[in-house]
Amino acid sequence: MKRLQLERLANPQLLALVAVLLINWLLFPNFFRITWQDGRLFGSVIDVLNRGAPVAILAVGMTAVIATKGVDLSVGAIMAVCGAVAATMVVAGYPTPVAVLAALCVGLVCGLWNGFLVAVLDIQPIVATLVLMVAGRGIAQLITEGSIVTFNEPSLIFIGTGSFLGFPMAAVIAVVLMILVTLLVRRTAIGLFIQAIGVNRAAASLAGIHSRMLLVLVYALSGFCAAIAGVIVAADIRGADANNSGLWLELDAILAVVIGGTSLLGGKFSIPLAVVGALIIQAMNTGILVSGFRPEFNLIVKAGMIILILMLQSPLVGTALGFFKRDSRQATPK
Amino acid sequence: MNIISKLAIAASLATALTSVTIAQDNLQGLVVGFSQIGSESGWRAAETSVTKQQAEALGVDLKFADAQQKQENQIKAIRGFIAQGVDAILVAPVVATGWDDVLAEAKEAEIPVLLLDRGVDAPEDLYLTMVASDQVLEGRVAGDWLVADVGDADCKVVELQGTVGSTPAINRKQGFEEAIAGHDNISIIRSQTGDFTRAKGKEVMEGFIKAENGGADICAVYAHNDDMAVGAIQAIKDAGLKPGTDIKVVSIDGVPDIFSAMVAGEANATVELTPNMAGPAFEALAAYLKDGTVPPKTIITESKLYTPADDPQGEYDTRKSLGY
Numbered sequence: 001m002k003r004l005q006l007e008r009l010a011n012p013q014l015l016a017l018v019a020v021l022l023i024n025w026l027l028f029p030n031f032f033r034i035t036w037q038d039g040r041l042f043g044s045v046i047d048v049l050n051r052g053a054p055v056a057i058l059a060v061g062m063t064a065v066i067a068t069k070g071v072d073l074s075v076g077a078i079m080a081v082c083g084a085v086a087a088t089m090v091v092a093g094y095p096t097p098v099a100v101l102a103a104l105c106v107g108l109v110c111g112l113w114n115g116f117l118v119a120v121l122d123i124q125p126i127v128a129t130l131v132l133m134v135a136g137r138g139i140a141q142l143i144t145e146g147s148i149v150t151f152n153e154p155s156l157i158f159i160g161t162g163s164f165l166g167f168p169m170a171a172v173i174a175v176v177l178m179i180l181v182t183l184l185v186r187r188t189a190i191g192l193f194i195q196a197i198g199v200n201r202a203a204a205s206l207a208g209i210h211s212r213m214l215l216v217l218v219y220a221l222s223g224f225c226a227a228i229a230g231v232i233v234a235a236d237i238r239g240a241d242a243n244n245s246g247l248w249l250e251l252d253a254i255l256a257v258v259i260g261g262t263s264l265l266g267g268k269f270s271i272p273l274a275v276v277g278a279l280i281i282q283a284m285n286t287g288i289l290v291s292g293f294r295p296e297f298n299l300i301v302k303a304g305m306i307i308l309i310l311m312l313q314s315p316l317v318g319t320a321l322g323f324f325k326r327d328s329r330q331a332t333p334k
Numbered sequence: 335m336n337i338i339s340k341l342a343i344a345a346s347l348a349t350a351l352t353s354v355t356i357a358q359d360n361l362q363g364l365v366v367g368f369s370q371i372g373s374e375s376g377w378r379a380a381e382t383s384v385t386k387q388q389a390e391a392l393g394v395d396l397k398f399a400d401a402q403q404k405q406e407n408q409i410k411a412i413r414g415f416i417a418q419g420v421d422a423i424l425v426a427p428v429v430a431t432g433w434d435d436v437l438a439e440a441k442e443a444e445i446p447v448l449l450l451d452r453g454v455d456a457p458e459d460l461y462l463t464m465v466a467s468d469q470v471l472e473g474r475v476a477g478d479w480l481v482a483d484v485g486d487a488d489c490k491v492v493e494l495q496g497t498v499g500s501t502p503a504i505n506r507k508q509g510f511e512e513a514i515a516g517h518d519n520i521s522i523i524r525s526q527t528g529d530f531t532r533a534k535g536k537e538v539m540e541g542f543i544k545a546e547n548g549g550a551d552i553c554a555v556y557a558h559n560d561d562m563a564v565g566a567i568q569a570i571k572d573a574g575l576k577p578g579t580d581i582k583v584v585s586i587d588g589v590p591d592i593f594s595a596m597v598a599g600e601a602n603a604t605v606e607l608t609p610n611m612a613g614p615a616f617e618a619l620a621a622y623l624k625d626g627t628v629p630p631k632t633i634i635t636e637s638k639l640y641t642p643a644d645d646p647q648g649e650y651d652t653r654k655s656l657g658y
Contacts, residue, residue: 147376289541
């Protein structure tokens, strides 16, 4: 009876998020304190939303890619490229909307390139996106000429540090994007098609799904999301840091998707839960910062927590604890 | 900025930076190979341009090779220099190990090798000298500034460390701690890594501010590099505090953006990691070629302190033209 209730009320991702937040609260009693300052909310929880936004945005695109049994390693590098494009254009005197639009287009083109390699040339996703992961950072460095391109354009900075109804702009963008993409895949048949490709691409094609075009679209979406994240990160620090922007974030994004319960083998996926996964990762990062651990322990603490969370999700442990049962490979249309 | 004014600044800088007098006569017309790591940071780009300017001012024909972060490219470049029969070789080694063979080849060809910025794990007789900064000293200079600045007042410091386990992070931390040791009014209350990046510096500082009573308990932030300090300054501003006044900011490197922060009154001090490693190297080379004066194995560059009193706007303009 208890098991049924838990199954209805909560899923392991939300439980994990609550647990991490509670641990943070135990380590740092003021964790949940939120004040109003300079027309915006101010507090550690808000930091989690704000800092978690770039990975959450990446996770939105990454979920769709992983659901097709693919992976996109290039998102971190695309972030660097798009941040560099936006920053250099603003410095060169272009208006912010033009610069941002150009950056988004570049991200889209990068995604289309990945999609072309995967869908048309049939290169394995991990290899195909590795190309841009390596080359992208080089391209970004070429654009910025190796230095951090600093800008002072208020409208561009607003994207990274502004606020909307008191909430950080980055978090607002992430939520809006999450809702739009979730609606797109759940209110149309696209989500079902994506799952079908992930479960069995050949069968999906035989069933009449344009798997090639859908794959290209999915990678384009991932590139587009990376572009948004790249612009936000650049706007946040008022500069395009080609060497460090988005560095290793592709791995955080993949981790967020996995924590969100989407299998790397494709098929069933959930975009909102991947965003929750991103928040879990960030809640841990922020928790470490406010707790006062020595930096040498950062990675150990993080690794321990992640192992715990993933173990909680493992079907075996789940059944043993009676938390939940999962039909992992079954594609359930909604 | 147009080409002419760029050149004018470059020329004036080059003359100002070196004691051109000794080196000029001896190096005129020499061919020197320079194997650079790459252009992974603004500082590296500045080091490259300063080296080229130095060479031009001294009449040295500089053969430049960019290794794009790969040791095999550097070894190839050095072998190429040896084959061309250059008069000397400058190397900024990308890693410490694996240099014995190629350095021995250079020694056999009687070409002096001078290391810039980083050392190597090779027998000392294989190279003429190494020009580098003293990272512990950099930390100490930053700490000494804070000690002098706060006087007897209590000061709680938060520290933004470099990448965990990296040599500059360890050394700059050690130097700063040495400087504040014995001054009980100054204590480091929090220390976290910001990975030497602006974004992480900002994120960590946000956390520190939340953790320390909205920043009210923090007197100063010490960042292991300027980029993290620039991020921290933004975090302080976002928290409604005034960087430079409410929370003092001291850091290391001397990149242009920290000088523009100083102009705005948002940074208090930076310790320069000079991009001019080539100047002392050329001087040592000139003395060596003139009368065989063997330089010390390690030449330490100056770790100069800059505060808002040192014409930050001028420093910003000069450095910006170096390609930082």
